[in-house]
Amino acid sequence: MTPGALARAQPDAGGRQVVEITVRGGYRPHVIRARAGVPLRIVFQRDDDDACSERVVFSAPRLDRRLAPAGMTTVDLPAQPAGEIRFTCGMGRYRGRIELVDGESRSIVAQLSERAALVEKPVGRALMLWVFSLPPVAILAVLGLDPPIALAAAGLALVAWVVGCLWAFSRSASPG
Numbered sequence: 001m002t003p004g005a006l007a008r009a010q011p012d013a014g015g016r017q018v019v020e021i022t023v024r025g026g027y028r029p030h031v032i033r034a035r036a037g038v039p040l041r042i043v044f045q046r047d048d049d050d051a052c053s054e055r056v057v058f059s060a061p062r063l064d065r066r067l068a069p070a071g072m073t074t075v076d077l078p079a080q081p082a083g084e085i086r087f088t089c090g091m092g093r094y095r096g097r098i099e100l101v102d103g104e105s106r107s108i109v110a111q112l113s114e115r116a117a118l119v120e121k122p123v124g125r126a127l128m129l130w131v132f133s134l135p136p137v138a139i140l141a142v143l144g145l146d147p148p149i150a151l152a153a154a155g156l157a158l159v160a161w162v163v164g165c166l167w168a169f170s171r172s173a174s175p176g
């Protein structure tokens with residue numbers, strides 16, 4: 001495959017995924033990888049006046065769109081199941097395809113890093129609370145110099161940490 005033949009649709013702020021395709025003697029990129037179940041916006045940038053650049057036809061959902069003579073034409077596809085969508089010019093000479101893959105088939109590393117991004121903030125807060133609760137616990141334990149008191153202090157610290165965790169998580173769950 002030539003460089004630039006494959007592109008991955010990128011998420012946008014509106015909960016869609018977006019990809020740009022240049023139309024000049026063919027589609028570039030002509031293979032688009034996108035997520036299933038997420039609306040896809042395709043922005044065609046028509047760059048020649050070949051008759052093949054006038055129309056684009058999609059296999060499923062069945063769509064037939066005329067491309068603006070010069071400049072951009074936006075085609076919005078609603079969320080689709082995993083699979084393949086083919087698109088061609090009016091007579092099938094220009095060809096492209098969209099590969100729709102499930103979120104589950106993403107790499108494990110990508111999934112883990114997404115999950116890590118979700119918990120990073122509350123865990124960071126909980127860790128801060130725990131660190132700040134350590135000095136008073138240490139002082140208590142040293143002052144006590146008594147196994148039962150030290151144990152009680154440790155227990156108290158554990159409870160404080162759990163409460164801190166719950167507090168941090170509930171704060172991060174609420175908007176703002």
Ligand SMILES: [Cu+2]
Nearest residue numbers: 052089091093
């Ligand atoms: Cu054609």
